[in-house]
Amino acid sequence: MTLERPSRPWDRTPPKERGYFEVLGDGILCHVLPRDRTTGGGGGGWSPPSGGAWVHVGADGRIRAFTGKAEVGQGTHTALSLVVAEELRVPVARVELTMADTDLSPWDMGTFGSRSMPDAVPPLQAAAAGAREELASLAAARLLVSAGQVRFEDGVALSPEGGHRVTYGELVRGLRKTVVASTPGRTTPAADWKTAGQPAVDPAAADVVTGRRVYASDVRRPGMWYGVVLLPPNHGAELASVDTSALEGEEEVRLLHDGPFVAVAAPTPWDARRALRKVRATWRSTPQPGEPEIEAYLRAHPSHGDHWDVEKLAEGDPARALAEAAVSVRATYRTAYIAHTPLEPRAAVAEWEGDRVTIWLGSQTPFRGRDHVAGGLGIPPERVRVIVPFTGAGFGGKHGGDVALAAARLSKAAGRPVRVAFTREEEFQHGYLRPMSIVDVAAGATKDGLLTAWTFHNVNGGAAGIRSPYSIPNLQADNELSDSPLPQGPYRALAANANNFARESTVDELASLVGQDPVAFREKNLADERLRTVLRTAAERGNWTSWRPSPGRGHGIAVGFEKGGRVATVAEVTLGPDRRPHVDRLLTVFEAGAIVHPDNLQSQVEGATVMALGGALFEEIHFDGGVITNRRLSEYRVPRFSDLPRVEVVLLDRKDLPPGGAGETPMIAVAPAVASAIHEASGVRLRSLPLLRDGKVPAAPRSPAT
Amino acid sequence: MNGAGGAAVATDAVRVVVNGRPRTLERMPERSLLQALRTELDLMGTKYGCGEGQCGACTVLMDGKAVHACQVSVKEVGGHDIVTVEGLARGDELNPAQQAFAELGAFQCGFCTPGMVVGTTALLQRTPSPSEAEVREALEGHLCRCCGYTKVLRAVQRASEISRERARRSA
Numbered sequence: 001m002t003l004e005r006p007s008r009p010w011d012r013t014p015p016k017e018r019g020y021f022e023v024l025g026d027g028i029l030c031h032v033l034p035r036d037r038t039t040g041g042g043g044g045g046w047s048p049p050s051g052g053a054w055v056h057v058g059a060d061g062r063i064r065a066f067t068g069k070a071e072v073g074q075g076t077h078t079a080l081s082l083v084v085a086e087e088l089r090v091p092v093a094r095v096e097l098t099m100a101d102t103d104l105s106p107w108d109m110g111t112f113g114s115r116s117m118p119d120a121v122p123p124l125q126a127a128a129a130g131a132r133e134e135l136a137s138l139a140a141a142r143l144l145v146s147a148g149q150v151r152f153e154d155g156v157a158l159s160p161e162g163g164h165r166v167t168y169g170e171l172v173r174g175l176r177k178t179v180v181a182s183t184p185g186r187t188t189p190a191a192d193w194k195t196a197g198q199p200a201v202d203p204a205a206a207d208v209v210t211g212r213r214v215y216a217s218d219v220r221r222p223g224m225w226y227g228v229v230l231l232p233p234n235h236g237a238e239l240a241s242v243d244t245s246a247l248e249g250e251e252e253v254r255l256l257h258d259g260p261f262v263a264v265a266a267p268t269p270w271d272a273r274r275a276l277r278k279v280r281a282t283w284r285s286t287p288q289p290g291e292p293e294i295e296a297y298l299r300a301h302p303s304h305g306d307h308w309d310v311e312k313l314a315e316g317d318p319a320r321a322l323a324e325a326a327v328s329v330r331a332t333y334r335t336a337y338i339a340h341t342p343l344e345p346r347a348a349v350a351e352w353e354g355d356r357v358t359i360w361l362g363s364q365t366p367f368r369g370r371d372h373v374a375g376g377l378g379i380p381p382e383r384v385r386v387i388v389p390f391t392g393a394g395f396g397g398k399h400g401g402d403v404a405l406a407a408a409r410l411s412k413a414a415g416r417p418v419r420v421a422f423t424r425e426e427e428f429q430h431g432y433l434r435p436m437s438i439v440d441v442a443a444g445a446t447k448d449g450l451l452t453a454w455t456f457h458n459v460n461g462g463a464a465g466i467r468s469p470y471s472i473p474n475l476q477a478d479n480e481l482s483d484s485p486l487p488q489g490p491y492r493a494l495a496a497n498a499n500n501f502a503r504e505s506t507v508d509e510l511a512s513l514v515g516q517d518p519v520a521f522r523e524k525n526l527a528d529e530r531l532r533t534v535l536r537t538a539a540e541r542g543n544w545t546s547w548r549p550s551p552g553r554g555h556g557i558a559v560g561f562e563k564g565g566r567v568a569t570v571a572e573v574t575l576g577p578d579r580r581p582h583v584d585r586l587l588t589v590f591e592a593g594a595i596v597h598p599d600n601l602q603s604q605v606e607g608a609t610v611m612a613l614g615g616a617l618f619e620e621i622h623f624d625g626g627v628i629t630n631r632r633l634s635e636y637r638v639p640r641f642s643d644l645p646r647v648e649v650v651l652l653d654r655k656d657l658p659p660g661g662a663g664e665t666p667m668i669a670v671a672p673a674v675a676s677a678i679h680e681a682s683g684v685r686l687r688s689l690p691l692l693r694d695g696k697v698p699a700a701p702r703s704p705a706t
Numbered sequence: 707m708n709g710a711g712g713a714a715v716a717t718d719a720v721r722v723v724v725n726g727r728p729r730t731l732e733r734m735p736e737r738s739l740l741q742a743l744r745t746e747l748d749l750m751g752t753k754y755g756c757g758e759g760q761c762g763a764c765t766v767l768m769d770g771k772a773v774h775a776c777q778v779s780v781k782e783v784g785g786h787d788i789v790t791v792e793g794l795a796r797g798d799e800l801n802p803a804q805q806a807f808a809e810l811g812a813f814q815c816g817f818c819t820p821g822m823v824v825g826t827t828a829l830l831q832r833t834p835s836p837s838e839a840e841v842r843e844a845l846e847g848h849l850c851r852c853c854g855y856t857k858v859l860r861a862v863q864r865a866s867e868i869s870r871e872r873a874r875r876s877a
Contacts, residue, residue, distance in 0.1 A: 073815025073852045205808035208816035209800060209823050211751015211791035218750035268745055270737060343755045343763060343817045343851050392753070392817030393852050424756045599811050603853050607814055610854035633760035638849060641842040647856045 011107035026059035030130035032123035052106035053123035061169035068108025070100035075600035087128035089152035100388035110365035114661025130181035190594035216362035217347035221417035234626030246278035288626035311463035316474030321453035325444025333502035344392020347421035350407035372401035396490035428631030434491030437461025437498030465496030471527035493664035504558035504672030542570030556676025565592035565665035571673035591652035592660035612670035725793030740775035762848030772828035791820035802868035812861035814852030
C-alpha cells in the first residue's frame with residue numbers, strides 16, 4: 001500500500017518539479033495547491049485558505065487521492081473518499097485515499113478543530129472535479145462528441161446515447177499530464193449528490209473486523225527492536241544524575257545517553273524494560289501543588305504563552321446592567337483535569353535508509369511531527385517522512401511527536417528499525433490533559449426573561465465557547481491562561497465543554513428565576529437562527545412539553561454552537577433511593593451543514609455524546625506531587641456499557657450549507673443538560689465537573705452560589 | 707543465545723494451538739499471551755490497551771471462552787486451543803459477529819473492534835439469542851472510546867440474527 005518515496009516531499013517541492021508520475025505512473029493528475037512556499041500563493045487556479053489536494057487517475061485504472069488530514073477514528077477516510085467518488089462518478093471502493101503521509105500529502109496544519117471536513121472537502125472536490133473535466137475533454141476527442149455531451153458512469157465515459165464507451169484507464173493511457181483545478185464552481189452541489197450523502201458501508205470494514213487493519217502500534221519492520229525512554233517519575237522533576245554502568249557488556253542492548261535523553265533499545269519490549277530498570281537515575285524535583293491548592297495556584301499563576309487561545313469580548317455596561325437587572329445569578333463553575341484515554345497509547349516506529357528516516361506514527365499532526373523530529377535531529381525536514389497509519393483515536397491528545405523523535409534517535413543509534421510505544425500508565429502520566437477550568441459567571445435578566453447582563457471569565461481552560469449564542473446587550477466575556485503544573489493541551493471541543501457547562505447552567509437558573517420554561521427562555525434570547533431550529537427540534541423530539549414531573553426524575557436541555565456546528569441535548573435522569581443518579585436518555589440534535597456520510601456522522605455524534613457523559617459524571621484526574629495517582633484504567637473511570645443511556649441522535653441535513661466538522665460540537669451540551677436534569681430530580685445545582693465524586697448527588701449544593 | 711542448542715526445543719518451550727495451527731513458544735513462559743501473540747507470532751489483531759484486563763482490546767478465545775490475553779501467561783496456555791480475531795473467519799467468509807460489525811459500521815477507530823468481535827463470538831456461543839441486558843453484561847469489560855456503544859448493541863443482535871440465518875440455510 002505504501003507508495004515509493006519521491007526524491008523530495010511534494011509539499012516542499014515546487015509543483016513543476018514534483019515528479020508525480022514517477023511515483024504514481026502514467027495518467028492525469030489534478031491538484032489544488034495550497035498557498036504555501038512552493039506555490040508562492042495561489043499557484044494558478046483556485047486556492048483554499050488552508051490545505052490542498054491532488055487526485056490522480058491512472059492508466060492502470062486506479063484513482064488515487066491525497067490529503068494531509070489523518071484518520072484517527074473520526075471516519076473521514078470514508079467520508080472524504082465519498083466526495084472524490086461523487087465527483088469522479090465511481091463507487092467509493094474505487095477511490096484509494098492516501099492520508100497524512102508527509103512525503104506525498106499536501107501540507108496540513110493538523111487533524112483538529114473539527115477541520116477535516118471544512119478543510120479537506122473543498123479541495124478534494126475541486127481536484128476530483130478538475131480531473132473529471134480533463135477526462136471529459138479526452139473522452140470528447142475519442143467519442144467524437146463535445147465535452148459537455150460526455151456522460152460518466154461507474155468509471156466509464158459514454159457517448160450521449162451510450163453507444164460508445166471508454167474506461168478512464170484507456171483515456172489516460174500514455175499521458176503524464178498535470179492540471180490545476182479551476183474554481184470550485186464545477187463541483188457537484190450537495191442537492192445533486194448520488195454517492196456522497198447516501199448510506200455507505202466503509203470499504204475497509206472487513207480489515208477492521210478481521211484484525212488486518214494496521215495501526216501505528218502494529219507496524220513491524222524487519223530486524224526491528226523495541227525502545228524505552230527514561231521518563232521522570234513526576235512532573236516538575238529534572239534528571240540530576242544517571243548511572244548506566246550496569247548495562248556495560250550487555251550485547252543485545254543499545255543505550256543512548258545524550259544529555260537528559262536516556263533510552264535503551266533491545267530485541268523485545270521486555271528486554272528493553274529490563275535494561276532500563278538497570279539504569280540508576282536520581283531526580284531533582286520542585287514542589288508541585290496538589291489537588292487542594294490547585295484552584296488558588298491557577299488563579300495566581302497567569303501564563304504568558306499560547307495567546308492564540310485568548311478571547312476578550314466587551315459590549316455595553318455589564319456592571320450597571322447587573323445592578324439594574326430584575327433577577328441575577330452569580331456562581332463559579334469548575335471542570336477537572338481529564339485524560340483523553342484513546343484506546344491505543346502513543347506509538348512510533350522509525351527506520352533509516354541512508355540519511356533519510358521514515359516514521360510510522362499515531363498522530364493528529366504529522367507535519368508538525370516531521371518538523372519536531374527534524375529539529376530534534378538537526379536535519380532538514382526533507383529527510384524525514386512521517387506516515388500516519390490508522391490511529392487508535394486521539395480526541396486532541398495526539399498532537400505531540402516525542403515518541404517519534406525517540407524512535408528516530410534510537411533507530412539511528414541501533415542501526416535498525418526501532419519502535420517506541422507508551423504503556424497505559426505512561427500515557428496517563430506523560431501525555432497531556434484537558435485543562436482544568438474555573439469559570440466565574442454573573443448574569444442578569446429582565447422579569448420578562450430577556451438577558452441584559454453577562455460577565456464571564458474562564459481561568460486556565462481556554463477561549464473556545466466564550467462567545468455566546470445569546471444576544472446580550474451588556475457583556476464582558478474573556479479568559480486567561482495559567483501556568484498549569486500538569487501538562488495540558490487540546491481536548492475534543494477544548495474549553496467549550498467548560499464554558500457551555502457554565503453558560504447553560506446559568507441560563508437555566510435565570511429561566512427558573514423568572515418562572516419561564518428553559519426552552520422558551522432560550523428561544524427568546526438566542527440570536528442564531530440555525531441554533532433556534534436545532535433547539536426547537538430537540539424540544540419536539542425530546543418530548544419536552546409532554547414531560548410529566550415525578551419525584552426523583554428530572555429532565556434538562558442545553559444548547560451550544562462551536563466549530564460551525566449547532567447542537568442541543570436533552571437529558572433524562574432518575575435519582576435512585578441512595579441519591580445515585582442514572583442517566584436514562586440522551587437525545588442529541590446536531591446540524592453542521594450538508595451531510596456527506598450519514599452513518600458515520602451518526603456514529604460521531606453518538607460517540608461524542610457518550611464520551612461527554614464520562615466528563616460530565618465521573619472522569620477526573622487525581623494528582624499529588626506532580627504524579628498522576630489514577631493512571632490505570634482500573635483507577636480512571638471512562639464510560640462502559642453499564643453507563644450507557646438510551647442515546648438518540650437527530651441529524652439535520654442542510655444541503656444549502658457546506659459540510660462542516662462534527663467531531664467536537666456534539667460534546668458540549670451534554671454536561672449542562674445532565675446537570676439541569678439532576679437539579680430537577682434532586683433540587684441540587686451541581687457546579688463542578690465531574691458532577692459526581694462518589695457516585696451520589698450530595699444532599700446540599702457542594703459549591704453554592706457566591 | 708539459544709539455550710537448548712541445535713534443533714532441539716528449549717526445555718521451557720510451550721506448545722499451543724493458535725488459530726488451528728500448532729505453535730511452539732520458546733523462552734518466554736513468564737510473558738503474557740498478548741506479548742507472545744504480538745511479538746513472537748506477529749498476530750497484531752489482538753491489541754494492547756491497558757495491560758490489566760480492564761479494556762478488553764486483547765480478548766481471545768481460550769478453549770472457546772473469552773479471556774484477556776494480557777492476563778494469561780504463556781505457561782498457562784500450554785496444551786490449550788487459542789483463537790484470535792485472525793482465526794474467526796473461514797477464508798473470506800466472516801463469522802456472524804464480524805459480519806454484523808462490518809455491516810452496521812459498529813466502530814470508529816476500530817482499535818477495540820477485534821476484542822469486541824471475539825467477545826461477541828464467545829457470548830453467542832453460550833447465549834445464541836441474548837437480551838440487551840445480557841449483551842451489556844457480557845461486553846461490560848470492553849471499552850470503546852469512539853463509537854459510544856449504541857451501534858455495538860445493535861451489531862450483537864444482528865450477529866445473533868446472522869447466526870440463525872446461517873443455521874437455517876445449512877439445515
